[in-house]
Amino acid sequence: MLRRIPDRNIWLIYGAIFLLGLAYGIAISLTAVFLNDRGFTKTDIGLLASCFALGIVLLSLPMDALIRRFSAKTTLVLSLAGYAAAIGAFPLLPGFAAIAAVRFLDGACSVGIWVSCETILLARSDRDNKAFITSIYAISMALGYVLGPLCAPTILALSSMRAAFLLSCVISLIAAVLVLARLDRDLPGISEAHGEPDAAAGAASSASSASILWRIKTACFATFAYGYFQASVVLFLPLYLMASKGVTRDQTIQIPAYFAAGMLAFTNVFGRLGDRRGHLSLMRALGAIGTLMILGFVYLDRYDVMCAAVLVAGATLASISPLSLALQGVVTAPRDYSRANSIYNVFYAAGMLLGPPVSSAIYEASGGVAMLYHLAALWAGFVAFAFVFAGDDPASRRARGRVEAPA
Structure with missing residues (x-):
């Protein structure tokens, strides 16, 4: 290393x-x-x-x-x-x-x-x-x-x-x-x-803030989604598990450890893979897997299986954050890094600011299942957005170039 x-x-x-x-x-x-x-x-x-x-x-x-x-x-x-x-x-x-x-x-x-x-x-x-x-x-x-x-x-x-x-x-x-x-x-x-x-x-x-934002829009969506998800799930997933799944208070305290373990074990692995294969395509795949893990909490009842789902969610969704930062570094010039990082962190903070009040309002109005569905919909929206703007990743454009050149 x-x-x-x-x-x-x-x-x-x-x-x-x-x-x-x-x-x-x-x-x-x-x-x-x-x-x-x-x-x-x-x-x-x-x-x-x-x-x-x-x-x-x-x-x-x-x-x-x-x-x-x-x-x-x-x-x-x-x-x-x-x-x-x-x-x-x-x-x-x-x-x-x-x-x-x-x-x-x-x-x-x-x-x-x-x-x-x-x-x-x-x-x-x-x-x-x-x-x-x-x-x-x-x-x-x-x-x-x-x-x-x-x-x-x-x-x-x-x-x-x-x-x-x-x-x-x-x-x-x-x-x-x-x-x-x-x-x-x-x-x-x-x-x-x-x-x-x-x-x-x-x-x-230097480029204008608007042009930088357009260039890093997929990274900004990713960090907004992660900030929103992170701030919401820490507060409301334990409440949902205790109220709807019969999980004890002591068991819910252990849940964040599985999320952290998944992140620590796989973030660097996915970082290496993203550098080789393309950051945005890997972010899409991880977002899709993470979405399924969130939906799994609606249907899973065994505590050990839920812990495994949390571990996979940590490995996938938490790994998107450094990948989105790396993508931003690839698509912006060094002279624009400080402004791009400032814009990027605005979206992260906005997610942290909006997540808890919106999630709490949905939880109180419609219950924990609706709250989980809306978090899954957020990540599904990111996956769809990343498909639409797949060309934002230079690795994707290089791949198309290699295919089109022989033709």
Whole structure:
């Protein structure tokens, strides 16, 4: 693997995003419990989660301008430090308004981290290696997400909940220092920082936001669908399984582990396959399989079979996210990576923002089965969209060219 990824800067990004995932995992696993202990209602907790997503939505597009002005490295360092400040202050704040402001800052800094990391990775990966590199990026963050909640009970046993949030703050600061001290300057063409003539020339000839959006529309649909699905299923699948399938509370707690296991086991495999065979065609296939897994929960009754379906859903639907990021990197020029990543993350955040309220409204009005059907319809819509715009993937156009040339 070191031979395939010789650039140490890519490994530094993996290390930083793993540390961030670890900080996220500790904080996220305790946030709802902490707020509940402080006397916040379920509605308050939901509104605070919306403040986080709103920070992502509103700050996604401005991140392109910040990266072009100050560089991806500087934006990443400042965003990591900002997240550390937000999560460190979170347990010390007195009321709803102050916590809502910090949750908004949390979302704003998070999107700054994601856009900066993704811009650096896409710029430093070659055309035939992008899904492989973005898949390891996704795995690095996911490992942190898995280990963080596992560490949280030990931290609480040894200290307090406030100490756990402060530890997340310290871990994020370590990531910021690592990036500041060891990451090289941006490659020419992805920022205007330092007065580099190549970067300035690249910025002058950048494509418009509308043309970039049209170019990456299939990737944006994919990340919207994943954000919508991810935010919805975490909240409502356990409720459905307990109410309709007789699954116990302890069994539902284990469900996310199977989803994560499927993602960790297969994301890199599908990344390699996507680089070789075409990203969008593989995304279509994975979307179709994932749709069937969602529909399976309507008809499956055995817990072990449902766990297997969750594992397959994690292997397929979670793998679409790094593949869509890689596709975006293939179809846009390096000078447009920061803007493309900003647009891309707007769609991800929009999915996270819309998914829970729409899913809850459908669940309350028509039940859990209707909620599952609408999630399956979303992924089926993506599959159909990807068929219609199959030519968005350069691999598809090259394949047609090879067939048509002999004729």
